[in-house]
Amino acid sequence: MTPSTRRPPHGNRGDLFDPQCPTRRLLDRIGTKWTSMAIKVLAEASPQEVRFAELQRRMTGVSQKMLSVTLQGLTRDGLVGRRVEASVPPRVHYRLTPLGLTLEEPLARLREWAEEHMAEVDRANQRSQEGTADS
Template identity: 45%
Template sequence: MATMTAAQQRAQAKVEYNAFVAACPSRKLLDRISDKWVTLILAALGSDGAHQPGADCAGEPRAMRYSELARLLAGISQKMLTQTLRSLERDGLVTRTVVPTVPVTVSYELTELGLSLYEMMRGLKAWAEVHMDDVLAHRETYDTRAG
């Protein structure tokens, strides 16, 4: 049996990624990126954060300070925002920049990898905003019929 280099092993594993297989590492990635806070952070960093619900989020991607993200993402705790940003940075989806000012300024920005995911998430977020009334109506019909 021939010995494979580390690069060859990675290439082989990449060919074999299949999220339908229980042990596939892409399942953990899908779990992480399907989190609501990940979706909302990507949407915030991918646009100007000033759009109206249901409107096209076509603002230019830009860096945002931690405090801006915290204000924009109603309901997120400081702990959850910090944990989510760290996981996004670890996965290479955002970069964290520290500017030595008084007080220190920390900003987050999408990487090229993060921008590619943002494009997909943007559509998902827009779909949820546009179709929420339909989903609520279906839920009500179902609950009335089931109850």
């Protein structure tokens, strides 16, 4: 086994190329803009709940189906709590769980990075497109 193929001492920990790596598994679950937006909206409301319709209103561009799929995944992963109010039609409320609240800080840091560096990324992308067009 070569050094580049050797497994880390803690099993799959830290090996992004291994499908069982905890980091990779987490990114597979939370690596979408809709997940990040939902976490942000729910964190801002915490500890209060937010109704489905309010989440959809605050998350410009998200379809009802995509929001539903996103919230189902977050609920299944224990990051979001769901409460259904028995009414006609039923009112569905969401809130971050204590585990979900711990995710807001790292996502906030990622948003800060984007705010600081996206202009540079956009300029690099523009230069790349201009270089391709000149070819």
